[in-house]
Amino acid sequence: MFIRKWCESMVIEEPAFNGSVFLCKIKMVMKMIISASRRTDIPAYYTRWFMDKVRKGKVVVYNPFNGLKREISLKSEDVDAVVFWSKNFGPLIPYLDELKDKYRLYFLFTITGLSGILEDHVIAADEAIRQFIEISRMFSPGHIQWRFDPIVITSATGPEFYLKNFTYLARRLQGYTRRCYISFATLYGKVKKNFNLLEKQKGISLIPWDDEEKKEFANRLGSIAREYGITVYSCCNDYLVGDYVRKGSCVDVNAINELYSCDIKAPLNPTRPGCGCYKSVDIGVYNTCPHGCRYCYANSDIIKAKENYRSHDPFSDFLIARE
Template sequence: MDIEDLHLACLAQIPEGGGPCRLELEDLVESKKQVRAPQAREDGLKLFARVTESDRARALQRPPLILSCSRRTDVPWAFLRQYLKAFREGFMYVRSPVTGQMDPVCLVPYDELTGKGVLCISWWSKNYSKWIEEFKREDSILRSYKVHMFNFTVNSDDLVLEPGLTARLPERLQQVTWLAKRFGPHALNIRFDPIVHYRRVPELGIHDNLQDFEQIVCHIGGLGIRHITFSFCKAYKQSVRNMLSANVELVALSEAQQRQVLDRLLPLAARHGVELRCCCDTGLVGYRAQAAQATAPEVRKVRRWGLKKEKKEEGEKGEKGDKEKVARQLLAAPLIPEVGESRCLDARLADRLARDLGLKVTFPHQKDRGQREQCNCTGSREIGQYELQCPHSCLYCYANPKPVQPGAPGGG
C-alpha cells in the first residue's frame, strides 16, 4: 500500500461533515492557561507528603488490587523517582480531581496469606526507558508487585504534535520488544492514540500522524502482539486551545471520513496479524473495511475466545497434538479487517497474567465508573496527579501538559 494513500490530503480537504475545529471568542478569552487541577483544600497536604499513621490505618482497611499509574500524567517517564519512594513507603496521598481532597492510598504489595494488597499495576506511558532500567535492578521495589500490564502509546514521530517526546520511534519500538519478551506480548496494550489531522496556521495543507503506522503494526505483529488500540482525536476545548496556542488547527473528521481512514488502516494492520480496537467510540466497533480495500482474497478473524466450531470438531477427532496444530494454523490465519472494542485496563487480562504466575486470584470485573461513558476499562485505583505536568507537551492532550516552549517545533 502506498503510504501516500494514508494521508488526508486524500480526503479532498475534509468538509462533508468534518472541518477545522474553532473556539468561540469567549472560549479564547476565557483562558489561555492549561487546565488547573483542583487547589488544595483545608487539609493543607502537599504532593508526596508522608502519610500519617491514622491515614495509613484507614488506607489499610481497603487496599486496592489494581493500581492505574497513570492516565493523568506520564509517571514511568517523568515522575518515576517520586513514585518509587511512595511504593517503598507503602502509602501515598492522591488528590481527588472532584473534591480536591488528599486521599490516602495503600500501595503495600499483595500478600498471598491474607489475600490483601496491590497485586497488579497498569502502567501508562510513551517512554518506558527509565522504568525498564529500574526493573532490571534485582532489588527494585517494582519486583514486589507480581502483575504488570503496560499501556504503551506508540505514535508516529511528530515533533509538531508531541514536541516534548524525546525518544524517537526506533527507541520506543526497542522498549516494546524488551517488555514483550520479559512479560509476554499479551501484557502489552499498544496504543496508536489519537489519530490526528491538523494544519499549521496559516498553511492550508492538511497533515496527519499516520506516516509510521505500518512500521509500528509490522513490528508489534512480529512480536506476537495481536491488537493495537486507537481513537480519533476529539475536539475537547482544552485540546483545541492547546493546538491553537501553538498555531496548529485541529481538523475533525466526520464519521464517514473516519471510516475512509479505517478502510486503509484495517487491512494494513490485518496483513501483520494485528486487530484494530477502538477506544471510547462504540460507533466504530464492528466496522469492516470496504471490499475494495481488502488486501487478501479472503481474510477471516481469529476468535479471541477459541477455535471456530468446524476447527474444534476437526481437532477433536484426532489426537491432542492435532488440536494444537489446528490452533496454531488458525492463529496464523489472516484477520478479517474489522474494528474491535478496546478495554485498555482489563481485569480479565490481569486474571490471565496472575494465573500464568501460579496465583489463584480473580480480579473484580466491574466497569470503572470514573471513566468516560463509552470507556470499557475495569475498575482500578488511579494514583496519578494532575498537578504533575507531563513534559511530553502533546498539543492534543486534554489533561495538564507542560506548555510548549517558544521556539519548540510545535511552539510557533
C-alpha cells in the same frame, strides 16, 4: 455455633479472648488496580517518586475535583495489578525486575510517530520501539499493548501520514504485541486552545472529519494491523467498531486475569463516554506532564506542568505539593 465468612478484603489484626467471647479486630482492605497513570507520564518523569512510594508501601492522592485526600496502600497484598501508561518507559525499565516480584504488571505504550510535530518532547519512535521490544521480551506480547492514540487529522498529519506511520510501526512491533488501541482526539476546550496556538506558531491547522470518515479510516488501520498479527481496539470511540476494529478496554481485567491465571474482581468504571475500562485508582496528577503534546486533555497549561515537574519532591507522599 459461630460461623466465619472470609474474603480477600478482610484481615485479622488483633485476636483476643474476653470471657466467653472471641473478639477480632477486623481491618477492611479493598484490593485494587493501580493506574499509573492517565493523568501524567509516571514512567517517563516520575519513576524515582514511584519507586519511593512502592518501597514505602503507600501513596497519597487527591481527588482532582473536590480536593479530598486519600491514602492508597501499595503493599503487594493490597494491589491486584499495576497498569502503566507511558510514551517513554526508559527510566522505569531498570526497576521492572523488582516490580514484577511484587505486582502483576500491565503496560500501555503510546507510539504515534508524532514526535516533533504534535508532541514537543516525546522520544523518537525508533527508541520507543526498542523499549517496547525489551519489555515484551521481559514479559510477553500479551503484557504490553500498543496505543496509536490519539489520531489528529491536521494539515501536517493527514491520512497518508498516518497510514505510512501506522504500517511502519505495526511491522516493527509484529510478534511483540497482540493489540493496538486507537481513538480520535477529543477536542476539549483546552485542546482547541492548544491547536489555535499551534496554528499561529507553526501554521498547522485541524482538519475536521465526520464519524463515517473516521470509522472508514480506522478500519483501514485495522486491516493493516491484522496483516501483522495485531488486533485493533477502539478507545472510547464506539462508532469506530467494525469488521477490523473491536470495542476496547484499556484497563482490562479479563486480559490481566488470563495473563496471570488469577481472578481479579472489578466492575466496569468508565472514565468518559464510551470508555470500557474496569475500576482502578489513578495515582497521577493533572498538569504535571512535560511532554508537551498539543492534543493532551491532562494539561491545561504546559508552562504550569513544567513548573510542577521541576519543583516536585520525589520523596513526598504526593506527586506535587498541595497549595
